[in-house]
Amino acid sequence: MTMTEPVIELDGVHRRFVDGPAALCDVSLTVRAGEAVAILGPSGSGKSTMLNLIAGLDRPDAGTVTVAGVRVDSLGEAGAARYRRAKVGMVFQFFNLLDDLTVLDNVVLPAEMTGVGRGEARRHASGLLDVLGIARHARAYPGRLSGGERQRVAVARALMNRPPLLLADEPTGALDSASGEEVRALLRELHADGQTVVVVTHDESLAASCATRVVRLADGRIASDTRVVPGAAAGVEGAGAVAR
């Protein structure tokens, strides 16, 4: 994949829920491979709606959503599930880990039904836990881990099937400041390794430390779209991480 290939293309996207104003109105956006995009905006501005459309968890009322060459807006339920398994890794505010599975089994889960053998899946999952610095917790249950550690497990799970796109919705929203910084550093490293990342947040410091591009939503419309140097804002620690 070249660095300029589009990974996400939203074209004229509208989404309106019953009884409300349009949650998204005429949104067009192209995200290219290797970009780290922060979607910023106040509560209710349409950030999660946009992410859910990209993830194939919801469909637009008008417009098209194309991700890694797949017309996501025209997929049925089974197709959308297959698409998510192959093309996107998702990270959420509250981790969405399964508490009665071990850390390792949580990470292995997305590999089921992909045709990857169990042994190979477990080896790959263990490798991810190692890279993310949580290998010692492989056999623990998520409930025993700190918030920052749980989010690392969620990131490992999201990366399990080597998706071309990593999506995160308020990944630091439930974390204390130290754990939040761990997750910011992790997202910076993933971007430095070439991972395409889209992070939805109202946390300006997350955007400032991780993003190469900041898209601001207001009332369901793109209000601004700016290229930035990650970590350029004063006082961001570890800003050199992406300059390698």
Ligand SMILES: Nc1ncnc2c1ncn2[C@@H]1O[C@H](COP(=O)(O)OP(=O)(O)O)[C@@H](O)[C@H]1O
């Ligand atoms: N499933 C839904 N049903 C009805 N209204 C929704 C639904 N999801 C979002 N909305 C509405 O759409 C608008 C945008 O919501 P959302 O995308 O969640 O905003 P954000 O993530 O920026 O806080 C809000 O007015 C919200 O109430």
Ligand SMILES: [Mg+2]
């Ligand atoms: Mg939201």
